[in-house]
Structures are given as C-alpha cells and as structure tokens.
Amino acid sequence: MGVTIKDVAREAGVSTATVSRVINNDNRITPATRQRVLRVVSRLNYKVNTIARSLKSKRSLTVGMVVPEIDNVFFMRVARGVEDHLGEKGYSMIVVNARESRLREEGAVELLLEKQVDGIIVVPSERDGSHLKMIHDAQAPVVLVDRLVEGFQSDAVLVDNEEATFHAMMDLIDAGRRNFGFIGGFREIFTAEERYRGFRRAIEERNVPLNPDHVCFGDYHMESGYDLMKRLMESRVPPETLMVANYFMHIGAIRYLSFYRHRVPPSLFIATFDNMEFSSVSGVPGLSIAQPIDEIGRQAAAMLLRRIEGDSSEWPRIQRLPTNIISHDTA
Amino acid sequence: MGVTIKDVAREAGVSTATVSRVINNDNRITPATRQRVLRVVSRLNYKVNTIARSLKSKRSLTVGMVVPEIDNVFFMRVARGVEDHLGEKGYSMIVVNARESRLREEGAVELLLEKQVDGIIVVPSERDGSHLKMIHDAQAPVVLVDRLVEGFQSDAVLVDNEEATFHAMMDLIDAGRRNFGFIGGFREIFTAEERYRGFRRAIEERNVPLNPDHVCFGDYHMESGYDLMKRLMESRVPPETLMVANYFMHIGAIRYLSFYRHRVPPSLFIATFDNMEFSSVSGVPGLSIAQPIDEIGRQAAAMLLRRIEGDSSEWPRIQRLPTNIISHDTA
C-alpha cells in the first residue's frame, strides 16, 4: 500500500506524534501546523491504518455479529438496525454466518475474538449457550438477540413472545373465533417454545376446545409451513383459526393457499408472528404480531456500545421490546 | 484482554519466535517443543491477536463487501455465496450497507480500505463508479457483482441480463403468446437497462405489436411492482403476457393479484427475473429467469482471492454466468 504517518510527518516537517494528533483531532495543535499537516495528508492521499491504530489503542471500533442464517430477512433486518446504530457511532460490523450450528457458532465467536472485536452480538442458533462463555472469558461485552440461551448469562434484547401470542389469542377467542390450529416451530427453538406457551395458555385460560391434531410443529422454514398447512387443510375438519409461529412458515402456508385455494374453508383466519413483505398477501383475513425488528437491532447495538464504553450497571439486562398487532383485511 | 505470545513463551521456556512458528504450523519445529508449546497454549487459553499479526504480515485475511441494501434477500444470498467460499479459504468478511447511495458507497469503501481488507467485493449502488478508483489507488483487488459501472474498470461476476431476457421472450413469442407488458426497473440501474433491452429486442426481432402503455418502469422495490401491476391490470385492455424485471417488483405484482384476483384476465402469464421463495406463488402460470445467485457470490469470492494471491492474468475479467428458465404451473 504505502503512505504512512511517517511520510506525512517528513513532508510536513513535523513529528509523527504531531501528525497522529492532527488526524485524531487533538485540540492542542496550532491551527497553522494542523493546516500544514492536513494539506500533506490530502496531497499524499494518506489513509490511517486502523490495524496499527487498534493494536496500540486496544480498540478495534468493530463489533461482531453472529447470525444463524445470513440470507434470512428477519436476521438481516436486525442486522440493519445494528449497523445503523453502529454507523452513527463510528463502529463497523463483521457478520458471520453460523449456519444454524452450535459448532460453527463457536467457531464464529472464536474468530471474532481473534479479530479483537470490541463486542459481540449473537442471535443464538441453538438452545444451549455454554460455548458462549468464552466471550466472557475474553472480557468482551456481548448481547444476545431474539433468543435466550441456557447455561449462559448475558444482556439480551428480544420481545415477549409468550405474552404477545397469549394476548393475540385472547383477543381472537373473545371475538368469538373457535376451531383453532397451531403451526409452530421446534420447541427447542427458544421463540418457538415461548410462542407455543402463549397459545396454549390462552386456550386453557378460556377453556376453549382444541383438536390435538391441529397442533403441529415444523422447523421455522418455508417448506415445513407448506407441509403443515397442507396437512391441516386436508384433515377431515380443517381448523378455521390458525396461529402460525413465524414468518417463513407463514409464507409456506400462503404458498399452499395459492395452489389450493379451493380447499380452504371460507371462514379461515390466519394469525402469524412477524410482519414483513409477505405477511399480508395470503388473501385470507388475518393478523400479524409485529416485532419492532429494526429497533431490536438498534437497541442491541446501543446496549453493546454502552457496555463497551464501560457501563456495567444492572447486568444482565434482559430487554423485552413491545410487539403490536397489525390486522389484515382482504379486498 | 490478556495472554500474549510472550506469556506462552515464558511458560513454555522458549522464545516468542518459536511460539509463533508453532501456531503458524512451521514445519521445522521439533515435535517435542511443538507439544510443549501447544500444551501451554491450551492451558493459558491463548488466542492469537490477528490485529498484531496483520500489522506485521500486511494481510488481514479479511475481505470487504459493499451492498446497496443489507436486508435485501438477493444481495444477502450473494453474500452467503461469498462467505461460503471465503470461509473455506480462511477469510472472513465485513459487510457494509451503502443504502443505495453513491456517497455512502464511497464512505464504505474508504472504511474498508482503512481496515486494511485484502480485497473488496462491491455490488454498485449507482451507475457511476468513478469513486471506486480509490480501490485501485490503494492497490487492493476488487470484484464487481451483479452490476457493471461507468468510469471504472474491474473484474466482475454477473449474468447476461439482456440475452437471458431476450431468449425467454423469444420462447414466449414463438409459443404464440401475445399482448405483452413490461414492468421494468429504472433504466439507470444497470440490470434494469439490460433486461429492458432484451425485452425490446425480442419484440422487434419478431415484429410483435406492443402497446406502449404496457411498458412501465419502477424502482425495483415491491411497492412500485404493486403500483405498476395495478396500473396495467386496470387499463382498458390489460396485457396478458407480462415480463417483470426483478424479484421485488414481482412480489409487489403478486400482492396486487392476491387482493384483486377478480380483475385478472384468465389468460395472464407472468415471466420474471430471479427465482426465489415467492417467485412461484402468484397463482398464475409463469416462468422465472433464475440467476445462480449463490454461485455468483462464490465465483466473485474465488476471483477476488485469486487476485489477492497475485494472479493478474486477463484483467479485467467479466464473467457472465448462465441463467436458466424455471416454469411455474398452477395446480
């Protein structure tokens, strides 16, 4: 590459210390010298080497983020929120894809630690989080997002999945809806379990009948949403009020509907967790329990930066953000 | 943080040079010393500081990627391809969001350069790319993805949008389809222009009549796909064979269909660029011109690493990957 602080110093006839001070906006520098140095900086097109800077300052101004899937809109929306906030504060972000494996998640964290990131945001891939302890060992701040984890204490930002689902269900029940069905995620997934509990609790609270065959679990991906929707819709008495536990299973369900609309009971109503592009295109009435996705990311970033800056109050702090209900009518 | 190569050296009774050689798998080290060092490494839980390593070795083993939107599935699929390949080769990736602005793209590149990335992959936000020259100035390899740019020469990986669209159109025309419509992207967007040209060329080649009101342009986002679809479907004689120029506009179009299915001519057929989750749920017959999205990412990464490793043959190399046609029937 090339031009270093030394070159600038020589050209400007000052010491490297002075150049360093100028580029770091140290205020006890004569306007005159500052001008001179800056001119040379731009003439030589000098760019600071942040690697060298980090080695000295022990701060990389970089934050790591580990996600279970990198091409998942939900996680990337969170990442956008994170990046927005970090960008405002002069930090940047390394994203690593754990590909839904605890082992790769561990490798990702190790990599980030070796890269000397100042802190780590992780959306855990699996329920167990004991491997995350190495982040604490490295004394690096960490914030969990979307999911909590067993065997590992940490700050976290997420929503109250159980309460949100519970309240949506109560409203539906109290509005007179019956014949419920549930398309959930594997209960090993933290949010899937919470959402299922909310569903269940409302059913029990109001003592509403529930056909056990109408409760089924998939893997949070589109295909299983399709398959389970198919199974439910093709059962002898299909459910009429469906709670679908996440966005991707919901789009799988919509996909089924788009092919087999004639099989669908006219009274069908679909409630779903998450509200994104496709949440409203099912063509059947429904509602979405919307998470403040961007805000989750921003809050996680904000909390992490506070920890990085040394704030250690109220640890661990679990922040539950509010959801809200969006209803989808059809034309 | 803590334990450095010095601590390991002291504990193991060797020099730091030896420790360095062990952790870098230098082969001229006695198995005995190697063992001893390794034991101390794991006992002290030593982790290499890659910042220090990079400063010395002048290689960060990190690649930067600049995308126009970070929560865009298409770009993130490309990113997944990139990351997959990089991961295999021991590299990691910093993703920066240019938020569709040339200015922020420039800032992103500058940031990456300051972070001493070994190379940069950019999906350009805008048509002009003169600001990218600073990558060449910094002697860093760069690969463009998905779009070419004016005023900047570079390796690139993309598909032949014009040819792909042209051939799909020719097939449709030759299969007897008529009454065409086109929902395109702003022609300032590289791919939008190419796709429009392919459409146009087929129409002219076969001398097929085309109602100019049936050709319209939006911004590649869902909302404009919805709006344009609405406009077309509500025109006096709606088109019956539609070419939609990208995925997001297509989902906007599908959205319109899901609300106003009764307005849709029964003979409607929709061809679209890209094939992702939702490309097949329109409920009307159609086809997708599928780009090998992951492969685009992998190839871009591979080309970049080759350049990083010093291969400078056939520069600039524009690699056009093949597309293929997927047809969507309805049930």
Add this chain to the structure above:
DNA sequence: CTGAAAGCGCTTACAG
C-alpha cells in the same frame, strides 16, 4: 531446529 532482534504503523505518557 531455535533465538535475538528488528520492525509493521500507529498512539501516548513524559518532557520541555
């Protein structure tokens, strides 16, 4: 096969 030593490009007490 191993070590002493220089140096990567910065920052920052410490002096003055």
Add this chain to the structure above:
DNA sequence: CTGAAAGCGCTTACAG
C-alpha cells in the same frame, strides 16, 4: 504546543 521514545503483539529474515 511539539517531539523523542517506548511499546502494542506479532512475524521473519538472519545467525548459529
């Protein structure tokens, strides 16, 4: 206000 100098944690010729 500015500079000389040490040092961040590594790697790597150069010796031996």
